Structures are given as structure tokens and as C-alpha cells.
Amino acid sequence: MTEVIAVAVITVLAVISPGADFAMVVRNSYLYGRTTGLLGAVGVAAGVLVHVTYTMLGVGLLIASSTALFTAIKLVGAAYLVYIGVRTFRARADLAVDLESKPGLTRLGALRTGFLTNALNPKTTLFVVSTFTQVVGPDTHLWQQAGYGLFMSFAHLAWFGVVALFFSDSRLRTAMLRRQKALNRAIGSVLVGLGVTLGFAR
Numbered sequence: 001m002t003e004v005i006a007v008a009v010i011t012v013l014a015v016i017s018p019g020a021d022f023a024m025v026v027r028n029s030y031l032y033g034r035t036t037g038l039l040g041a042v043g044v045a046a047g048v049l050v051h052v053t054y055t056m057l058g059v060g061l062l063i064a065s066s067t068a069l070f071t072a073i074k075l076v077g078a079a080y081l082v083y084i085g086v087r088t089f090r091a092r093a094d095l096a097v098d099l100e101s102k103p104g105l106t107r108l109g110a111l112r113t114g115f116l117t118n119a120l121n122p123k124t125t126l127f128v129v130s131t132f133t134q135v136v137g138p139d140t141h142l143w144q145q146a147g148y149g150l151f152m153s154f155a156h157l158a159w160f161g162v163v164a165l166f167f168s169d170s171r172l173r174t175a176m177l178r179r180q181k182a183l184n185r186a187i188g189s190v191l192v193g194l195g196v197t198l199g200f201a202r
Contacts, residue, residue, distance in 0.1 A: 007131060008150050014127045015159045020081050020194050021124075023025035024117045025160045027088060027187050029109055031180075036110040037164030043114020044159035050119045051128035052149030056142075061133065078094065080120045081195030084113070089188025118156070128152065 021044045029037030106112070118124055131152075132145070166172070 007151070010127075010131050011118060011152050011155050015155045019123055019154070020117050020121050021114075022163065022195075023187050023190050025052040025086070025163050026167050026201070027184075028105065028113065030107050030172075031185070032110070034164060034168035036107070037168050038103055038161055039107055039110035039114045040114035041157055041160035041164050042151060042161050043111040044115075045153045046111075046119025047115045047121075047158050048124060048153040051124050051148065052152060055128050055132045056078060056145055056149065076120055078122070081118060083195075084117070085188045085191030085193075085195060086117040087188070088191060089185050091184045091188075114160075180195050 025037055025044065027039045030041040128149075131148075
């Protein structure tokens with residue numbers, strides 16, 4: 001039971017901690033509406049399963065012990081965050097938002113953005129690998145480890161689903177769209193900052 005509680009607490013704290021996933025879901029929700037925000041949340045949850053899968057297969061131990069491999073993963077993820085951040089920062093301030101057509105981001109694009117943001121995020125790599133290697137014991141059954149992984153994914157889906165619903169609210173969304181240029185630059189700067197920070201972090 002102690003192991004279950006530890007995994008639950010670590011997961012909740014990691015999920016609600018502001019980061020690239022949060023900034024991405026907020027951006028998609030206020031720019032393109034509720035459905036796009038929720039699809040981004042689904043993409044994030046799917047990305048978590050990537051980390052869980054390779055960790056359960058033992059690759060997590062390799063990443064933890066191989067500086068070169070982890071550095072490569074970190075740099076790819078950091079570059080992606082910087083790329084998305086620059087695109088957001090430079091987005092047109094007079095973007096017309098249509099909740100039906102979702103200009104500039106298809107449903108598949110929303111899923112892909114959420115998925116890649118999480119799957120290439122070194123923060124999630126560290127979270128999943130450290131949880132499985134430090135908290136989950138070697139005698140923990142495979143089905144139980146799979147359950148932990150599904151819980152991690154569901155926790156991300158639930159939290160970012162709530163974030164998407166909140167930031168796609170018509171009144172809040174209208175107010176944010178009036179300040180779209182400043183918001184694009186703020187969120188873009190945060191994403192670029194996260195990318196640069198993760199890229200140079202040891």
C-alpha cells in the first residue's frame with residue numbers, strides 16, 4: 001500500500017506542476033477551442049504511455065545510466081519546445097478563431113502536438129523513470145506496474161482535460177483573445193525558456 005500511495009502522490013505533484021504540457025494545452029484551448037484543447041490532453045496522456053512502455057521494457061535503466069543517450073533525448077525534446085515556442089511567439093495577433101474549423105490546427109494536429117510535447121519532454125522522462133526505478137520494487141508484479149503506468153496516463157488526461165475546459169470557456173477565452181498578441185508572446189517565451197533550460201540543464 002505504501003508503494004501505491006507513493007506513486008499516486010508523486011504522479012499528482014508531477015502532473016499539476018506547470019510545464020510544457022500545461023502551456024501547450026492552454027495555448028490550444030484558448031486559441032482553437034474546447035475540442036482542440038481536449039485532444040491535446042489526450043495526446044499528452046498518450047505520450048506518457050510511451051515513457052511508461054520503454055521504462056517497463058528496461059530502457060529506463062539505460063537512459064539513467066547512459067549520459068550520451070539521455071543527452072540526445074533531452075536535446076531533441078528541448079529543440080521541439082523551442083520550435084513550438086518560436087511559432088507561438090510569432091503567431092499573428094489577429095488570428096480569426098473558428099471553433100468549428102479550428103484554423104491552423106486539425107484534430108490530428110492537436111493530438112500530434114500534445115503527444116510530441118509530452119513524448120519528447122525530458123521532464124516526463126525523469127518523472128516516469130525515477131518513479132519506476134526508485135519507488136517500484138523489483139518484486140512488483142508486471143500487471144501492477146502496468147496499472148501504475150495507466151494511472152499516470154489517466155492523471156495527465158484528467159488534469160489537462162480540466163485545464164482545457166477551463167481555458168476554453170467562452171468568457172475567459174474571449175478576454176484572452178483580446179490580448180492574444182501578448183498571450184502568444186508570453187506562452188511562446190515560456191516554451192522557448194523551458195526548451196533552452198532543459199537543453200542546458202545537467
